Amino acid sequence: MLVAERQVKTMVNTNAARTAVGIIGNIISFGLFMSPVPTFIAIFKAKSVQNFKPDPYIATILNCGVWLFYGMPFVTPDNTLVISINAFGFFLEIFYSLVFFIYSSWGKRRKILLIFLGEIIFLALLVFLVMTFVHTPKQRKVIVGPICIVFNILMYFAPLTVMRQVIRTKSVKYMPFLLSLANFANGIVWTIYALLKWDPFIVIPNGLGTLSGLTQLILYAMYYRTTKWDEDDMSNP
Template sequence: MISMEIRNTLALSASICTILQFLAGVLVCKKYIRNGSTGDSSGLAFVTCFMSCSLWLRYGILTGDLFIIFVNVFGTILQICYILIYILYNVKRSTTIKQFTIAICLISLVYLYSIFQKNRVLAEKHIGFLSCSLTILFFASPLISLAHVIRMKSTDSLPFPVIMSSMIVSCQWFVYGCLLSDQFIQIPNFMGCILSAFQLSLFLIYPSKRTDQAYFI
């Protein structure tokens, strides 16, 4: 009973922190609206996160995990809003529209497979594997900017609050995955912990020289 209470409390805390992390995109969209343009930024991060939330939502439904369902329903709706705002304020919107359309088609195929797959356990494993793989790719995407940071010996381009929140969220979901003995939750969040810790260590190695850094912009 105690372990159940601990697990639920941890899942609730992780869900709240994840939702707050998702809401960071509001600041980015406010910048788009204020400037009337998305500038040189890419909408791929929103599309990727939309796919990740949609897949985890299906995995949560298959496993009957209400916490995973709740947080990813919120995340999926929010990412759709972000994508629509990005498309609205982007001059070359055709690329993002194509990416979003492809993402919807792929997710639809995955959902149809999971619905018509009679072996529910097999469907759960396949959706879990896809969700896990996409999350690992999402966590690995900052490695491109890390190469720039190491080359320039400066962390000015790294958003410290975002990385710190990623560290906290990843650790919480990793522990939750351990309590459930769910490797699909454990593995990507363990990777997230390692990558976030590495990025945070760079702030000690290459302290930022800027005092007015806009972390979320």
């Protein structure tokens, strides 16, 4: 009887800790989604995307979409905190991508539009096929989980194009520090969240995301002093 009581108490404590970490994860993820605001203020002022890259924002749309589907009760139970933050991120990243679309040249607009349409079509097909042909939450989780891993990794590593630019130019002007810091913190917290109630589909991408964020912070520290912050960008957007 005592063993059963201890097991129940341990489970309750674990669930409480997981909920607390999930709330912290929502707060940090909110910070992650809001961290590009200074970048978009600069874009609004210049009326140009300059050398900023839309890749992280476009990648995050699909990432949030698949995680939103993954968190639904008919796929995985007890993941309300996954649903809430990814719903917010999904619509916010669409807004960010729309800003890039407005202030980019036609060539870049076409690329953004084609990728966005492809993502929406993919997400719609995924939901339709899984809900039509897969009939239990356990089976749906096994199918949707690996897809979530792929797109979460793509989100975390989308800044690779920016990192290459940082190394080439020895400048971090177009790699927003707050976005890199938020990526790092976000990866750590969601890894802990998934470890408390083992979920490899959350652990794997967020563990890799932590490494991605750490790499960005290291690059920022390496090239901060060589960055010419006041130098005008003469390249064609």
